[in-house]
Amino acid sequence: MRVHIRYFGRFAADIGKFSEEIEFDDKATVKDLVEFLKRKYPFLKDEVIEVSINGKYAKNDDPLAPEISVFPIISGG
Numbered sequence: 001m002r003v004h005i006r007y008f009g010r011f012a013a014d015i016g017k018f019s020e021e022i023e024f025d026d027k028a029t030v031k032d033l034v035e036f037l038k039r040k041y042p043f044l045k046d047e048v049i050e051v052s053i054n055g056k057y058a059k060n061d062d063p064l065a066p067e068i069s070v071f072p073i074i075s076g077g
Contacts, residue, residue, distance in 0.1 A: 008071035031060040048073040
C-alpha cells in the first residue's frame, strides 16, 4: 500500500518536507509506521509521534490508510 504522509509542526521543519509517499505492506499498522519513521529519521527516536487518520487520533494497532498525518505531541494550558 502506498501511503501519503503529511508532516506538521517541527517535524516538517526537521524532516525538511511537508509530505512524502512511502510503500508499506497492506497489513501495516500505525506502530509499523512510527517504527519506520524513527529508523529513517533518527532524530525522531525519542519523540512522541502522534498519528491521525481521517482527522482522528490513531492507535498503534490501527491499520494504515492512504492518507496519514504525523505531528509532534501537542500540549498547552
